[in-house]
Amino acid sequence: MPAYVDRRSFLKTLGLSAAMYPFLCNLPSLGMESSTGRKKRLVVMFSPNGIVKKNFWPDEAGELKAFKEILSPLEPYRDRTLTLHGVCDKIRGDGDNHMRGIGCLLTGVELYPGNIQGGSHTPAGWASGISIDQELKNFLQANPATKTRFGSLEFGVSVPDRADTWTRMSYSGANKPIAPIDDPYQMFQKLYGNVKDQATLRSVLDDLQEDLAKVKSVVSTEDRRLLEEHAGFVRAMEQELQSATEGAAVAHATPELEPGIREENDNIPKLAKMQIDLMVSSFQADFARVASLQITNSVGGARMTWVGVDEGHHALSHEPNSNEDAQKKLVKINKWYCEQLAYLVKRLDETPEPGGPGSLLDNTLIVWTNELGEGNSHTLDDIPFVLVGGGLDYKMGRALKYKDVPHNRLLLSIAHGFGHEMKTFGNPDYCGDGPLSDLV
């Protein structure tokens, strides 16, 4: 199927009422899921360049008694957190570890040979399969009871404006990378643009009726009929718009964004907060059950001046473990990423689940992950997987330690958590014993 280039695709639907349907059907009172059990959501949050192991992983397996420095922002939610040590990205083939790190992270499958030359290894292209978030989106969208307006939303923060293997994490299929939207205003337009445009439309209809009446006065009596019919349709439109806006207002208020935040390094904290707020409100409106938040990109070089680090993240991550200064800075950087996660968790926790008991967090599983286990060694072993929230009924408040488990099995577990019981996901050779059995 060819991609249909159409930035105005939301208009590809006939009838005003049809276009407003997503709002109406997202009204809690009209929600369909009450009969089919609770909602389940997945959020994947990505940050780059590996972590500092000694300041990240809990020392012991079992109950999570305390967090190391990097994970400390999650302290209020320790009992809702699950760390998975020993899950390894086993996918090899073309591309360097940064490329495979992000490209195979959610797909569990090799990259195609291509022309993108990394720092080492052979050049590569895009991943050769779909990513788990998109697989689940398709699964949920195929069922009327779990279908939502967008299915999935791909948020980004400060993702470079170029499409290559290092900047793409989600794939709708082989060779089909999905560009995350890293401009909150663009995301706002996607989520709420038609609400705003419809409000503008409504605001001019009185003026339009006034002029229709004037034009009517210059045409003959029989031709007037055409204009009267026209005016009747305009009145009908006004009524439809009115009931739709009222309906949408009941569902939830359109969020307000701070205007004029440019996409530049020093605005990353503001941009991240805006994106997280938009994600939470999109869940509130049930626009999607799957979302991702990709902060920068694989090899991302954010300069976190706001935590007192002036060097770029990627350059620092190459420093050996013996460089104490670099290690300290990397801890600060990763702790800041964890703060973003904690903010998302907090917002979800504070927001009641529309129409259901509990909070959004109770029905959401967040997976925080990274393309590397560690920046300087570029290892794909011990990929940092931190899970938060009650979405898939995992037993939280624990630190699990595996011995060299392929990450395909974790991806498979998440799919099973949604009731999508695939036998394998990605490269079947790494799905050996099926889903991880000890998460629930």
Add this chain to the structure above:
Amino acid sequence: MPAIRHSSAIVRLRGALLATLAVALASASLAPSSIARGDKGSSTGALIYANKCASCHGANGAGTDDYPDPLIGDKSVLELTSLIDQTMPEGEPEQCVGPDAEAVAKYIYDEFYSEFAQVRRAPPELEFSRLTVRQYEQSVADLVGSFTGGGKRDADRGLAAEYFNSKRHDRRKRTIERRDATVDFDWQKANPADTGEEPSDEEKKKAEEEKKKDDDEKKKKKKDGAKEFSVVWTGSLLAPETGDYEIVLYTDNAVKFWLNESDKPVVDGWVRSGKDIQHRVSMRLLGGRSYPVRLEFSSSDDDDIAKIRVAWKPPHHVEETIPERALTPHWSPEVLVVATPFPPDDRSSGYEKGTAVTKEWEDAVAFAAMEVSRYVVDELPRLANVKSDDGEREKKLREFCVRWVETAFRRPLTDEEKHLYIERQFKEGENLDASVHRCVLLSLLSPRFLYREAKQGPMDDYAVASWLSYALWDSIPDRQLREAAAKGQLQNRDQVYAQAERMLDDERTRAKLRVFLHQWLNVDRMHDLKKDGEVYPGFDERLVSDLRTSLDLYLEEFAWGDAPDFRRLFLDDEVYLNERLAEFYGKTISPGTSARDGFVSVSFEEEGRAGVLAHPFLLAGFAYDKATSPIHRGVFIARNVLGRRLKPPPIAVSPLAPDLHAELTTRERTILQTDIAACKTCHAMINPLGFPLEQFDAVGRFRKEEKSKPIDAEGLYVTRDGETAKFDGAKAMAEFLAQSPETHESFVEQTYQYFVKQPPLALGKESFDESVRRFGENGYNVRKLIADAATTSALRARELSQTENK
């Protein structure tokens, strides 16, 4: 499956009614019967009608529930008399014979049956109408386009190409600048950008440094891959028809492709991933417009080989490499193509009209207005030429809005309109973008944009300008036309005609004429043309696509070449062929003949093939999948060429299967099938118009015999004035049609309908007759006819609007 089923051939072309009306009036003096009213027969006739006919046919022949078809037609009184004498009343024809039949025939004819009676009963008037969908799309594109300027238009074709001897487009390493007719290259491991020319010393030094770097890298990789070079192609894509276009890039290397959008590539394949890569993208384009194109290509030594081909699948065609004729080396501005789908217009009169509004239409208008206004606000810096930090931003944006609304409304705003559309939309303390948004939105919803000027009071020069531009372009007036209106330079015929003539030389006129010719020839209904693969092996999708191209190349050359003489459409004996078509139709293209995208014009004189009616595409279109259909061919000639009105078949008849009468030729079978009184009334006209084309089979190939019997290609036509013309074969018939006044008048009529979109008789019979006369005087020049129709109708409409309001 037959190519065209019987049912689709009997789709009522009600446009033909109007066509016939005018033609009948034009030749009124030759009509075989008096049309004077109140003649003696009428009172007797009226009585008989009331007693014996009205119970089925209803008062005034309007029909009843049992027999809903109204008594309207183009038979003469004599024909009617004989029909009534022999068949009416149904089942008891003996009840009304001889003088009675004649009296009732006369009564019927004069009161309501004939076209004259119809015109008398309902004299056509100019229609008040909204923009058609096509007019809406074109108007919006030109409205936005009026703020971006135009691209260069000339005969140059192909794309501008720049070759670089590096994998990035480094200007210092540009070694070749040239024009490429198409993008279809397989360089394998060669480097086309390596011209071996000596670079300057400075460049040499740089190159050596880079070479060393490259060599070091290569040593590391030791890979025998493609060479490093890159190419950038730029120019425009010409879309021949409105519809969805699929563009396909085949490559093994890195590509980026921009089409009608400058800010973002529609294909970003800079990451090559895998081999034999196809990038596909679909986009709706408006026919007759140019769209900016940019293609970047880069081969690196990570790639095995270097190759690229750019193909497309235009509407109604198979995929093919984008031909040279569809590419120009010049930049064009982006075109706004409205994405909102509109419900189709009413075409029951044979051409699209905007004389009705529906809820779906109004919803589409609202969506399109939201779509376009959002686009305008997003593109405001470019369209209004105002930066976000401009000190005079508000003033400039108000000016922009005035210009926008005036362009949309095709006239200057009154103070009252300015207040409503501009002042009231700029609210105190509000974001200026929001004000512009509201203003643009309101203007696009306004009746002043959406409705045509006719019937909105007396027409001034602005209304004449708009009449002209919609007649010729289906769009708003351009700057020159607006200026002419402002200066009062659209007063007399010479002034208006001069503008019309200027406006002929425009892609929009070409596009509109093309759509008209397609409708006239029914090509717009001949999609999915298929034939039985066993009977006609080789007549596949690709061949059909080529045939369509062949027809379009001909129509283009005919209409815009040196001699747009209408009669050529019947008499030309050449057909454009490429190698594939030549082989199928038994021709050879001599090597070295200069071809246009592989097509050359080849003579078919020796077959007696003549004109567009005998173009294989039409012959195949008006035929079944295994056999020809003289009926389809005859109906087309009777209706669309001669302007005759045919009723739907009175009884449902499925065509006789050829295998049931294996010994019969198609001609014999057709005669057998229609040998029923109820059929004969029309088929006496239809069949003999279809038979002369029996020289060509169901794929349009010449044949001398069928079922081992020689082809009988004799046909005839009884003209409206009762003369019988006989012809043997396609060429003789074409010669008759080319000179027939009925053909000429019908064509003028249909030109008026399609271009002006008003009933021609509403403009007065005299002015229409004048157009027919001038058509002949101008050597049947089709281009002049269009300019004449636009001019004559505009002036006449103004005259009418002024007398009406006195």
